[in-house]
Amino acid sequence: MKITGAEIFVESLKKEGVKHIFGYPGGVVLGIFDFLYDNKDVQLILTRHEQGAVHAADGYARSTGKPGVVLVTSGPGATNTVTGIATASMDSIPIVVFSGQVPTLLIGNDAFQEADIVGISRPCTKYNFLVKNVEDLSRIVREAFYIATSGRPGPVLIDLPKDVTAGKAEFTWPEVNIRSYNPTYEGNKWMITQAANLIAKSKRAVIVAGGGVILSGGARELRELAEFTDIPVTMTLMGLGSFPGTHELSLSMPGMHGSYYANKAIQESDLLIAIGMRFDDRVTGKIDAFAPHAKIIHVDIDPTSIRKNVRVDIPIVGDVKRVLTVLNKVLKEDMKEQWAEVRNAWLRQIDAWKKERPLTYTYSNEIIKPQFVVEKIYELTKGDAIISTEVGQNQMWTAQFYKFDKPRTLLTSGGLGTMGYGFPAAIGAQLAHPNKLVIDIAGDGSIQMNIQELATAVINKLPVKVAILNNRYLGMVRQWQELFFSERYSHTKLDESVPDFVKIAEAYGAVGLRATKPNEVEPVLREAFRIKRTVFMDFVVDWKEKVFPMVPAGAPIDHMLFEEQKEKTEKKLKAVK
Amino acid sequence: MRHTISLLVENKFGVLSRIAGLFSGRGYNIESLSVGETIDPQISVMTIVTTGDDQIIEQINKQLNKLIDVIKVIDMTELDHVEREMVLIKVAPKQEDKAEVLRLAEIFRGRIVDSSQRTYTIEVTGDEKKIEAIVELLKPMGIKEFVRTGKIAIAREGVKKG
Numbered sequence A: 001m002k003i004t005g006a007e008i009f010v011e012s013l014k015k016e017g018v019k020h021i022f023g024y025p026g027g028v029v030l031g032i033f034d035f036l037y038d039n040k041d042v043q044l045i046l047t048r049h050e051q052g053a054v055h056a057a058d059g060y061a062r063s064t065g066k067p068g069v070v071l072v073t074s075g076p077g078a079t080n081t082v083t084g085i086a087t088a089s090m091d092s093i094p095i096v097v098f099s100g101q102v103p104t105l106l107i108g109n110d111a112f113q114e115a116d117i118v119g120i121s122r123p124c125t126k127y128n129f130l131v132k133n134v135e136d137l138s139r140i141v142r143e144a145f146y147i148a149t150s151g152r153p154g155p156v157l158i159d160l161p162k163d164v165t166a167g168k169a170e171f172t173w174p175e176v177n178i179r180s181y182n183p184t185y186e187g188n189k190w191m192i193t194q195a196a197n198l199i200a201k202s203k204r205a206v207i208v209a210g211g212g213v214i215l216s217g218g219a220r221e222l223r224e225l226a227e228f229t230d231i232p233v234t235m236t237l238m239g240l241g242s243f244p245g246t247h248e249l250s251l252s253m254p255g256m257h258g259s260y261y262a263n264k265a266i267q268e269s270d271l272l273i274a275i276g277m278r279f280d281d282r283v284t285g286k287i288d289a290f291a292p293h294a295k296i297i298h299v300d301i302d303p304t305s306i307r308k309n310v311r312v313d314i315p316i317v318g319d320v321k322r323v324l325t326v327l328n329k330v331l332k333e334d335m336k337e338q339w340a341e342v343r344n345a346w347l348r349q350i351d352a353w354k355k356e357r358p359l360t361y362t363y364s365n366e367i368i369k370p371q372f373v374v375e376k377i378y379e380l381t382k383g384d385a386i387i388s389t390e391v392g393q394n395q396m397w398t399a400q401f402y403k404f405d406k407p408r409t410l411l412t413s414g415g416l417g418t419m420g421y422g423f424p425a426a427i428g429a430q431l432a433h434p435n436k437l438v439i440d441i442a443g444d445g446s447i448q449m450n451i452q453e454l455a456t457a458v459i460n461k462l463p464v465k466v467a468i469l470n471n472r473y474l475g476m477v478r479q480w481q482e483l484f485f486s487e488r489y490s491h492t493k494l495d496e497s498v499p500d501f502v503k504i505a506e507a508y509g510a511v512g513l514r515a516t517k518p519n520e521v522e523p524v525l526r527e528a529f530r531i532k533r534t535v536f537m538d539f540v541v542d543w544k545e546k547v548f549p550m551v552p553a554g555a556p557i558d559h560m561l562f563e564e565q566k567e568k569t570e571k572k573l574k575a576v577k
Numbered sequence B: 001m002r003h004t005i006s007l008l009v010e011n012k013f014g015v016l017s018r019i020a021g022l023f024s025g026r027g028y029n030i031e032s033l034s035v036g037e038t039i040d041p042q043i044s045v046m047t048i049v050t051t052g053d054d055q056i057i058e059q060i061n062k063q064l065n066k067l068i069d070v071i072k073v074i075d076m077t078e079l080d081h082v083e084r085e086m087v088l089i090k091v092a093p094k095q096e097d098k099a100e101v102l103r104l105a106e107i108f109r110g111r112i113v114d115s116s117q118r119t120y121t122i123e124v125t126g127d128e129k130k131i132e133a134i135v136e137l138l139k140p141m142g143i144k145e146f147v148r149t150g151k152i153a154i155a156r157e158g159v160k161k162g
């Protein structure tokens, strides 16, 4: 029996186990929307902006490990997805975006609401398709999900011309067979043995764990490796949660706003074991001065990540979980090291660094310190929550002061650094985890970039909590201006233009709460967590607060600035520039 | 260093722009690029001449391999191989140079594929050195137009360099 393209679309999603899609209607997708109207299997969540839909799908994917799905119309609907797609691409998040397209005969004619979204999205998708025949639709959907979720995951876009979704064909579900796409999952055994030898020989090893550990589901194997060999672990922003932040071997985050002890450990190490991370410049700082004494083992599923910007002694291409499983086996069976003894001196040194300069800030009784809010959120949730962030200081304070013990509990735009990501991502995560506490830690700037999604949260009864660290500035940019541009706050002072977030929340039918004094922070949080509704919390915080430690862009990562050093730093900074 | 990379790709629409986009997006050079179908009409072969240090060339090879539509990447520079390029050169020599132009064409085993009152169009095939040589020699005679196909390359059978 022949069915329409719209039905094939929904049938294919059902085959892929998709229950929710995020989207926004328009002319060329009316047929699909009509079909979804009384369909019970696939539920469409209407966001209030297509960017919100993509971030929501992304948050859904990050928090569950399953691909997130988006459906939008052609032209502006499609172009509005680009930031979301690029965000997912940079962080290797599996999402599948369906965009409507003008009928095939009109493509290229500058038809109404036509945009070459396949061309536009090419550099920020893992792959994309234009479906030209309805007969190909189900095969393409299946290929798209396969590509999005296999190998190094990423976003895939499918452009659906109106006549294709209106056309009819038999439903088929052919096995995926893409001859030119064969990700490598198993690491080379010889390389793994070499890696084990290096680990056994090293005195000052450190593991740098990235988002790949989470994507591959390898957190358990990572922990096994670290505990068995007594090697401390530092987690990149994307890697937070891949190893327990409360573990005694945890070094917290490295890099520009990383901990003193993580950066020291990297710089003094004789062996760096990089797992599922890609040596982003925010992690390495000045590349020539990065880990100068270390041999480097690099495990990654994407061969292009290896030797892209640092030299590597032992490259291992493969899936993190599988590689670590083999590595752990080799270490346990073939190595006779007394690990505790080997590492004793190194771990004592690291402890000394931890004591010398812990991650800290100066508490105040008068004015709310933003770090205090994050600490309180951690304290009250005991880490049992899904946290998303926006971008800026709010993101870095979350990374520093919230201890992530489990994978998939932090949703944050690492690679692209997209303001406006956190709130819709939290909505997507809440939909997937109705009984979990989901909190977006936000800045007053970022939250305004997708604030319209309040409507989505409220109407779908999603009890997302948003904790706005309201400093009335584009804080992170202001921090750079203070440190590097002689306190000339060009276009970063939002001040009286910052809206009344309590009223905004209320206008949308959500709950708004506000704290202006440190002793109000905890009651506001408790109240917000108690209410089973969408809540905006406006924390009026100290605008002068900066994120420390800080490595100026382009400096080696052990050239760190600390809170109390302000005077000295400014001179140093000039020297760096 | 200059590398000649041969790619087998799916003969689908959009593939060329994926490859070109990879080079432009990551700031790699393309010196020349030629594309054509293989015996199997579903597969095209592309020959790309590019330059970069070892690390960049390694990245280019890996990045090309990563593209979903790329079936195979062969860095010809690593292999013993044959490279060829064809050029069409339209020269407008003075009366007294005409004989010299014809002689040069013959020496380089070129063919005169078109001629008019004032011009000859010469087709020459060869490796880079040969093409450069004839171009240098013809320049003084007045080259009016010059088009080249870009390089194509094929590995010699059974021999590996090094």
Ligand SMILES: Cc1ncc(C[n+]2csc(CCOP(=O)(O)OP(=O)(O)O)c2C)c(N)n1
Binding pocket: A390, A391, A392, A393, A394, A395, A417, A418, A419, A420, A442, A443, A444, A445, A446, A447, A469, A471, A473, A474, A475, A476, A477
């Ligand atoms: C879409 C987007 N535009 C611009 C930037 C550059 N940027 C990075 S942080 C920042 C300021 C963020 O301000 P706010 O959301 O108030 O957070 P805070 O740093 O104050 O915590 C800006 C503008 C960005 N990351 N994303």
